[in-house]
Amino acid sequence: MRNHSHCPHAWRNPQHRGRMWAASPAFRRRLFLLRSLSPCAAALPNNTSSSSSSPSTFIRLNAMAASDPVYEADAEAVVRRITPPLDRARHKGQAGKIAVIGGCREYTGAPYFAAISALKVGADLSHVFCTRDAATVIKSYSPELIVHPILEESYSVSDGERESVSSRILTEVAKWMERFDCIVVGPGLGRDSFLLDCVSNIMRHARQANIPTVVDGDGLFLITNNLSLVEGNSLAILTPNVYEYKRLVQKVLNCEVNEENASEQLTALCQKIGGITIMQKGKADIISDGKTVTQVSTFGSPRRCGGQGDILSGRFVANVVLSVSFCIFASWARHFLLTNEYPTDKSVNPMMLGCIAGSLLLRKAASHAFEKNKRSTITTDIIEFLGKSLEDICPAGH
Amino acid sequence: MRNHSHCPHAWRNPQHRGRMWAASPAFRRRLFLLRSLSPCAAALPNNTSSSSSSPSTFIRLNAMAASDPVYEADAEAVVRRITPPLDRARHKGQAGKIAVIGGCREYTGAPYFAAISALKVGADLSHVFCTRDAATVIKSYSPELIVHPILEESYSVSDGERESVSSRILTEVAKWMERFDCIVVGPGLGRDSFLLDCVSNIMRHARQANIPTVVDGDGLFLITNNLSLVEGNSLAILTPNVYEYKRLVQKVLNCEVNEENASEQLTALCQKIGGITIMQKGKADIISDGKTVTQVSTFGSPRRCGGQGDILSGRFVANVVLSVSFCIFASWARHFLLTNEYPTDKSVNPMMLGCIAGSLLLRKAASHAFEKNKRSTITTDIIEFLGKSLEDICPAGH
Numbered sequence: 001m002r003n004h005s006h007c008p009h010a011w012r013n014p015q016h017r018g019r020m021w022a023a024s025p026a027f028r029r030r031l032f033l034l035r036s037l038s039p040c041a042a043a044l045p046n047n048t049s050s051s052s053s054s055p056s057t058f059i060r061l062n063a064m065a066a067s068d069p070v071y072e073a074d075a076e077a078v079v080r081r082i083t084p085p086l087d088r089a090r091h092k093g094q095a096g097k098i099a100v101i102g103g104c105r106e107y108t109g110a111p112y113f114a115a116i117s118a119l120k121v122g123a124d125l126s127h128v129f130c131t132r133d134a135a136t137v138i139k140s141y142s143p144e145l146i147v148h149p150i151l152e153e154s155y156s157v158s159d160g161e162r163e164s165v166s167s168r169i170l171t172e173v174a175k176w177m178e179r180f181d182c183i184v185v186g187p188g189l190g191r192d193s194f195l196l197d198c199v200s201n202i203m204r205h206a207r208q209a210n211i212p213t214v215v216d217g218d219g220l221f222l223i224t225n226n227l228s229l230v231e232g233n234s235l236a237i238l239t240p241n242v243y244e245y246k247r248l249v250q251k252v253l254n255c256e257v258n259e260e261n262a263s264e265q266l267t268a269l270c271q272k273i274g275g276i277t278i279m280q281k282g283k284a285d286i287i288s289d290g291k292t293v294t295q296v297s298t299f300g301s302p303r304r305c306g307g308q309g310d311i312l313s314g315r316f317v318a319n320v321v322l323s324v325s326f327c328i329f330a331s332w333a334r335h336f337l338l339t340n341e342y343p344t345d346k347s348v349n350p351m352m353l354g355c356i357a358g359s360l361l362l363r364k365a366a367s368h369a370f371e372k373n374k375r376s377t378i379t380t381d382i383i384e385f386l387g388k389s390l391e392d393i394c395p396a397g398h
Numbered sequence: 399m400r401n402h403s404h405c406p407h408a409w410r411n412p413q414h415r416g417r418m419w420a421a422s423p424a425f426r427r428r429l430f431l432l433r434s435l436s437p438c439a440a441a442l443p444n445n446t447s448s449s450s451s452s453p454s455t456f457i458r459l460n461a462m463a464a465s466d467p468v469y470e471a472d473a474e475a476v477v478r479r480i481t482p483p484l485d486r487a488r489h490k491g492q493a494g495k496i497a498v499i500g501g502c503r504e505y506t507g508a509p510y511f512a513a514i515s516a517l518k519v520g521a522d523l524s525h526v527f528c529t530r531d532a533a534t535v536i537k538s539y540s541p542e543l544i545v546h547p548i549l550e551e552s553y554s555v556s557d558g559e560r561e562s563v564s565s566r567i568l569t570e571v572a573k574w575m576e577r578f579d580c581i582v583v584g585p586g587l588g589r590d591s592f593l594l595d596c597v598s599n600i601m602r603h604a605r606q607a608n609i610p611t612v613v614d615g616d617g618l619f620l621i622t623n624n625l626s627l628v629e630g631n632s633l634a635i636l637t638p639n640v641y642e643y644k645r646l647v648q649k650v651l652n653c654e655v656n657e658e659n660a661s662e663q664l665t666a667l668c669q670k671i672g673g674i675t676i677m678q679k680g681k682a683d684i685i686s687d688g689k690t691v692t693q694v695s696t697f698g699s700p701r702r703c704g705g706q707g708d709i710l711s712g713r714f715v716a717n718v719v720l721s722v723s724f725c726i727f728a729s730w731a732r733h734f735l736l737t738n739e740y741p742t743d744k745s746v747n748p749m750m751l752g753c754i755a756g757s758l759l760l761r762k763a764a765s766h767a768f769e770k771n772k773r774s775t776i777t778t779d780i781i782e783f784l785g786k787s788l789e790d791i792c793p794a795g796h
Binding site: 105106107108109110112113133136137140141370373374375376377378379380 | 481484517518519520534537538540541542543544545546547784785786788789793794
């Protein structure tokens with residue numbers, strides 16, 4: 001089921017692990033990435049761990065069930081590695097420009113949460129593309145966002161206008177697309193057929209432009225009914241909750257969700273859709289790209305677990321925060337791997353790193369928010385703690 | 399006047415109260431419910447109290463007047479018992495999904511306060527169904543709410559369209575109805591005749607679907623003129639203030655409010671409308687379902703009484719917060735009783751428990767808010783303390 005291509009044979013041969021090599025930055029960087037991602041990293045002898053200077057690069061193992069071990073990603077190490085350093089020489093936009101495609105007459109909260117979360121995690125610019133009715137409201141939530149009121153729903157477009165309006169919408173979004181490091185499709189999108197057709201065009205355009213695309217909420221409804229939109233797109237991430245995952249499994253694998261072999265089923269699902277990355281949200285977030293599977297289940301403090309779990313599963317919009325954390329982290333991970341001087345690191349999937357980092361950050365933020373607000377915790381409270389959670393893992397002063 | 403069916407004869411027979419039984423969880427649970435609700439609980443010998451492990455399960459008696467004793471509910475015990483535990487295995491929505499039917503061109507604050515209060519008390523999802531004009535404003539108050547702009551007022555509907563628009567509104571609300579654990583009808587509803595006709599249809603639909611319904615504000619104007627909307631609906635709660643209560647008494651009992659025999663008149667009113675639950679808001683909140691009558695008048699601290707009383711009687715929108723606290727607590731109480739392993743508990747009316755819990759929580763929150771803000775206390779300040787008030791009674795970590 002699992003492809004061990006991330007573990008070249010050389011790593012298992014003691015002759016290749018001399019003292020000099022073990023102490024080199026290249027070795028430590030590769031070791032870190034392997035440990036963060038690959039189950040086979042557990043097979044690495046313990047003595048290689050001692051060559052690492054930081055305890056945070058040790059892999060933590062966490063078997064889910066005897067029949068189905070899924071290894072815990074070293075998510076803190078991933079966050080530390082992919083978060084770009086603060087650098088006074090950098091220009092606006094270099095820490096990330098993202099766009100949320102969502103927001104209609106009925107739903108405005110979800111796209112707002114997604115877009116503001118990106119800024120709170122450290123993105124420079126956060127855009128929202130939504131319908132005209134939604135735009136005024138989303139703008140009113142915050143002056144920090146750039147909100148484009150250019151999508152349309154069926155009720156505002158006559159049959160005769162459909163083709164020209166659809167074409168105009170694509171043109172308007174397309175002229176921005178190249179500027180984005182990542183887009184999130186789906187928060188508060190609704191299910192209007194004309195709107196979904198327009199968004200399908202936008203997704204195809206993003207794919208042609210090689211823009212990483214996170215699909216959440218109603219975007220998952222869209223792609224479940226039209227898998228070709230993401231099939232074979234290695235830059236796509238799906239973030240289904242328990243209900244959305246169920247529909248996806250039924251549609252793609254033609255069977256029911258198998259909780260006994262959760263990671264194997266998830267891996268099969270990713271493979272069937274052509275190597276996209278999926279994070280199955282739940283008590284533990286399980287992440288796979290069809291080759292590797294890992295999970296994030298850690299909390300900042302064990303005594304926060306009860307509340308944190310509740311927040312994560314109970315507050316639906318927290319999922320939106322999560323999806324946009326993926327978005328910005330995935331773009332950072334991609335940038336980190338593309339500009340990395342060690343070519344072997346490029347075999348690591350940046351979408352996986354983005355998911356691991358986003359999952360951890362939301363879990364930490366939800367934990368802090370719950371500690372402060374208990375049962376009355378709302379999504380706004382979680383977003384308030386995204387910055388502190390990132391700072392705790394990866395201080396901006398360093 | 400009072401129906402003692404909640405006090406089976408066995409409870410009065412000492413032979414049935416052996417040491418073993420008195421110490422059992424089943425006994426304590428039944429004792430708690432009886433004490434929380436029933437005036438006859440006062441007849442229980444003192445020695446049974448000692449079998450209870452917590453002083454909070456003692457009933458506190460508070461005679462209003464010699465001729466008319468109303469027993470104080472052990473509201474803290476009710477809150478602790480019906481509030482669902484936090485559980486990591488729970489999914490989105492399992493802690494409660496509520497909807498507020500209200501909000502028109504003129505009034506937008508009340509439905510917002512009601513819906514956000516539900517989230518602050520711990521509900522997972524909070525919807526508002528309002529007119530199009532109100533929706534943009536209510537959305538802009540908070541991205542946490544799901545606001546449906548589907549109601550219409552007379553000014554926006556021509557005579558010829560009325561039937562089709564009314565039918566469309568019912569269809570749109572109905573497709574959501576099954577998802578709600580409770581609805582609140584009335585905050586900021588206004589008195590437009592077409593709108594009230596549409597809301598009457600929604601109330602009839604909710605009743606057919608067995609959805610608990612709290613009626614407040616302009617909803618009380620509606621039902622006072624059309625009692626059949628709630629008559630005989632044991633899942634309905636009315637929350638009149640002093641003026642609304644007066645109109646209700648005049649209409650139903652054809653007499654004036656009798657403050658000397660307040661609880662008896664309230665009980666008669668509930669019976670006359672067929673066993674609905676009414677909470678008469680005032681210095682003490684008196685609650686009856688036509689069979690049982692109880693009151694909540696306690697404060698967190700005696701020295702706060704003045705301020706608290708002022709808030710409760712002086713700030714009308716606090717009533718809205720109260721009504722939605724009823725809503726979520728009533729749905730929790732209903733769930734608690736439906737899933738309870740002790741069948742006898744099912745004889746307790748969950749609507750009564752919801753009122754007791756909601757009343758206490760608002761009193762505590764208002765008390766905290768007044769202590770902090772004194773004369774400048776506004777509804778937002780009270781809502782801010784709903785979480786802390788619940789946490790003080792029922793810590794989320796437990």
